[in-house]
Amino acid sequence: MSRATIYDVAERAGVSISTVSLALNAPSKVRPATLGRIMTAVDELGFVPRAEAASRARKRVGRIGVMAxxxxYxxxxxxxxxxxxxxxGLDFEVVVYDEVSAAAAAPVLAGLPLTRRLDGLIVMSLPLVGxxxxxxxxRGLPTVxxxxxRADFSSVEIDDAAGGRLVARRLVDAGHTRFGFVGEVQASAEFASQCKERLGGFRAGLGEAGxxxxxxxxxxxxxxxxxxAQAAGELLASGQPPTAVFAHDDCLAAGVLRAARERGxxxxxDLAVVGFDDGDFAEALDLTTVRQPFRESGRLAAQILLDRIREPDRPIQHTRLELSYVSRATA
Incomplete structure (x- = not known):
């Protein structure tokens, strides 16, 4: 059977050859629906661009992708x-793919151009649908x-639910009895977002305290x-306003602080505010928050990926990093 050509891909996807070429070389310039059809055709036909086919004679191409x-954020x-x-210091370059919010993507990563030359891929906070x-x-692409x-992929993760419980315990210990939560809406029901996990843990922690x-x-x-800020304003204008609000992340916590300031x-x-992440917002606002080790998570993910590239048969590896509660001026 002859090797599939770009003409076959174009015919299968119902697009022009130039559109297929654009999808392979500059996928961000192609409509998502069209890109998805093209990549499906590429997968079904087993199409490999000539440049990539030639490169496969080498052991590695010296490139890893990072999608986030x-x-x-x-x-x-x-x-x-x-x-x-x-x-x-290693013979690898990093290619960055910028995706939209995991909360809004449906489906996320569907148009990932796997025909581009990568030795491996790191996917950050973007759910993998089936x-x-x-x-x-x-495609046999090492992925972390x-x-x-997911049980079938190596990962570096945190326990978002445990982070929510940690916040609940600290606020309860501080004497609060009325609570609010401001989080990010999730568009897809195919996965449990970080917000959903943190909210679940927060509720569970409060429940443990009655x-x-x-x-x-x-x-x-x-x-x-x-x-x-608008959402927090609604909470604070209610008949029984919360005395403590937990926000899904530091950005949303900044909005809660704005709403509190606008109401004097x-x-x-009068109001305790806790965020999550300990990013730049937290430090600038002197915000109490839950710290997660960002830099360490990226470093560990890359190390795991490099090991899998060198030894493809390595067992799946799951690493969970610890969270910590950072007390500052807002709670």
């Missing part, structure tokens, strides 16, 4: 620093996940300071 929502830059630290996981496995876990977070105390919004509330005297 970098522009949506600036904290991922810290993870990338850890990746770069791990490959420093068809994408199947693509990665069928960060801040999410307290509860009512449904009306939860606000899920788009990921922005403005949206969080003293923080933490």
């Amino acid at each position: 929502p970098f522009t949506t 600036p904290t991922f830059a810290r993870r990338l620093e850890g990746v770069l630290e791990a490959v420093e 068809e994408v996981a199947d693509r990665l496995r069928s 996940l960060v801040e999410l876990a 307290l509860k977070l009512p449904d009306e105390g939860v606000r899920l919004v788009e990921h922005s300071v403005e949206a969080a 509330l003293r923080v933490p005297g």
Whole structure:
């Protein structure tokens, strides 16, 4: 059977040859639906561009990919620093793929251009739906996940639910009995987002103390300071306003602080506010938060990936990093 050509891919996907070429070389310039059709055709036909076919004679191409929502969540830059630290001095370059928010992507990674020359891939906080996981496995591309876990892929993760319980215990110990939560809305039901896990852990921790977070105390919004401020304002204007609010991350916590300031509330005297991540927002705002080791997670993910590239038959490896509660001025 003859090797599939770019003409075969174009015919199967119902697009022009130039569109296939654009999808392979500059996927961000192709509509997501069209890109998905092209990549499906590439997979079904087993198409390999000539440049890549020639490169396969070599053991490695010296390139790893890192995919994450970098522009949506600036904290991922810290993870990338850890990746770069791990490959420093090695014969590898890092290719960055910027994705949209995991909360809004449906399906995430469906258009990943696997025909580009990569030795391995790190996927940060972007869920792998079944068809994408199947693509990665069928192509034999070593892949490591960060801040999410699947049994069939190596991963570096944190326990988001445990982080929520940690916040609950600290706020209960401080004497609070009325609580609120501001988180990021999740568009896809195919996975449990970090927000959902943190909220679940927070509720569980309150329950262990005989307290509860009512449904009306939860606000899920788009990921922005403005949206969080509006949602927190609604919570604070209720008949029984919370005395403590836990935000899914530091960005949303900044919105809660804005809402408190606009209403003349003293923080933490009238309202305690806790975030999650310990990113740049937290330090600038003197925000109490849950710290996760960003740089270390990137470094470990890269080390695991490099080991798997060198030894493809290595067992799947799952690493869980510890969280810590950072007390500052807001709680």
